[in-house]
Amino acid sequence: MPGRGRGHGRxxxxxxxxxxxxxxxxxxxxLMLLLLAQKSAHGYRLVEQLAExxxxxxxxxxxxxxxxxxxxxSGWLSPTWxxxxxxxxxxKVYRLTPDGEAALEAxxxxxxxxxxxxxxxxDAYSRFRSR
Amino acid sequence: MPGRGRGHGRxxxxxxxxxxxxxxxxxxxxLMLLLLAQKSAHGYRLVEQLAExxxxxxxxxxxxxxxxxxxxxSGWLSPTWxxxxxxxxxxKVYRLTPDGEAALEAxxxxxxxxxxxxxxxxDAYSRFRSR
DNA sequence: CATAGTATTCACAAAATGTCAATACTCAAA
DNA sequence: TTTGAGTATTGACATTTTGTGAATACTATG
Numbered sequence: 232m233p234g235r236g237r238g239h240g241r242x243x244x245x246x247x248x249x250x251x252x253x254x255x256x257x258x259x260x261x262l263m264l265l266l267l268a269q270k271s272a273h274g275y276r277l278v279e280q281l282a283e284x285x286x287x288x289x290x291x292x293x294x295x296x297x298x299x300x301x302x303x304x305s306g307w308l309s310p311t312w313x314x315x316x317x318x319x320x321x322x323k324v325y326r327l328t329p330d331g332e333a334a335l336e337a338x339x340x341x342x343x344x345x346x347x348x349x350x351x352x353x354d355a356y357s358r359f360r361s362r
Numbered sequence: 363m364p365g366r367g368r369g370h371g372r373x374x375x376x377x378x379x380x381x382x383x384x385x386x387x388x389x390x391x392x393l394m395l396l397l398l399a400q401k402s403a404h405g406y407r408l409v410e411q412l413a414e415x416x417x418x419x420x421x422x423x424x425x426x427x428x429x430x431x432x433x434x435x436s437g438w439l440s441p442t443w444x445x446x447x448x449x450x451x452x453x454k455v456y457r458l459t460p461d462g463e464a465a466l467e468a469x470x471x472x473x474x475x476x477x478x479x480x481x482x483x484x485d486a487y488s489r490f491r492s493r
Numbered sequence: 494c495a496t497a498g499t500a501t502t503c504a505c506a507a508a509a510t511g512t513c514a515a516t517a518c519t520c521a522a523a
Numbered sequence: 524t525t526t527g528a529g530t531a532t533t534g535a536c537a538t539t540t541t542g543t544g545a546a547t548a549c550t551a552t553g
Contacts (some may be wrong), residue, residue: 252418253425254510255386255540258479265486275500285482287383291542294384296501319499320549339487342480348389349477351416355396356470385541386509406531422511427532450530451518 250341252348259287260298261338264327267308268335273322274299299325307331381472383479390418391429392469395458398439399466404453405430430456438462 250256259281266272266280274296281287281295302308308325327335381387390412397403397411405427412418412426433439439456447453458466 251420252389253421255388257386258383258476262479262483265483265490268490269486273500284486285479289382290384292501293542297541300502317499318550320501320547322500335487339483342483345389346477346480346484348393348416349473349480352393352396352470352473353477355400355415356466359396359399404531423531424511424533428510431533447518447530449519451516451532453531 250344256341256345259290259294260302261335261342262287263295263298264302264307264331264335264338267325267327268332271324271326273313273324275322299323302331302334305330305334307334381475387472387476390421390425391433392466392473393418394426394429395433395438395462395466395469398456398458399463402455402457404444404455406453430454433462433465436461436465438465 262281262285263277266277266284272280274292277299278290278292278295281290299308303310303325307328307330309328310323310325313322313324393412393416394408397408397415403411405423408430409421409423409426412421430439434441434456438459438461440459441454441456444453444455
């Protein structure tokens with residue numbers, strides 16, 4: 232596993248640095264965190280919810296499981312094994328920790344800044360188009 | 363250099379696929395394209411403009427130069443060397459090509475979808491907070 | 494028993510990023 | 524005239540992230 236111990240390579244859940252726009256921005260992670268804040272769930276369920284609630288289909292389940300492992304390593308989630316589920320093998324159910332809630336809040340701030348930048352782009356682009 | 367020949371690893375300027383949210387999203391590239399659509403410029407200038415117009419400081423110039431090379435390789439930009447600039451070494455001035463304009467448009471669609479997802483996040487998050 | 498759906502993890506190749514540094518030209522101060 | 528600062532661009536290589544394919548496993552149904 233990558234980084235570890237320092238969130239997601241940045242100050243999430245810790246510092247509160249501003250976004251580094253030079254690199255790509257994550258978008259499924261905050262969504263996952265939000266879903267987990269509302270209700271604990273296991274990876275497979277999250278994949279379904281991302282599709283249902285946010286229309287994110289064609290998402291390799293790997294992406295979700297991997298993100299889950301990273302978040303767990305960051306201390307944002309705590310897992311419990313749910314034996315005896317309706318069917319299939321045991322499920323690893325993740326619950327958001329207090330650190331995870333903090334990370335979600337930090338991330339929502341970042342989403343907001345991203346939104347502002349998007350607005351700036353939109354404005355400038357529409358000005359450009361109607362030139 | 364990476365991929366090449368097929369845009370940015372995705373259908374920009376070509377296909378018109380919808381975003382793949384599972385991976386990180388680029389944000390400086392569309393901004394660069396927009397700046398170049400308004401006015402041709404060289405890398406160093408773009409770095410300044412990104413800071414002035416969009417508040418993007420702390421951006422490693424490498425990021426910009428690298429993106430410029432990729433976009434040139436994708437046929438979105440065509441460069442000209444500007445000898446005899448006010449001072450310093452020759453500047454490589456990039457102009458947006460028609461393909462580049464198409465890429466900008468495709469990207470703006472994607473930015474819009476990203477904006478919608480951001481709104482969905484925002485709504486869900488504020489509902490969660492006031493629970 | 495074979496198969497399909499539910500669930501999770503590992504491993505390795507490929508791609509993207511971070512970083513350090515080399516190269517070069519101009520102007521102004523020492 | 525040597526030095527240093529600001530302007531500009533590029534290359535190389537280590538590290539991180541992603542993409543992909545597949546292994547493992549349990550349950551219900553045909």
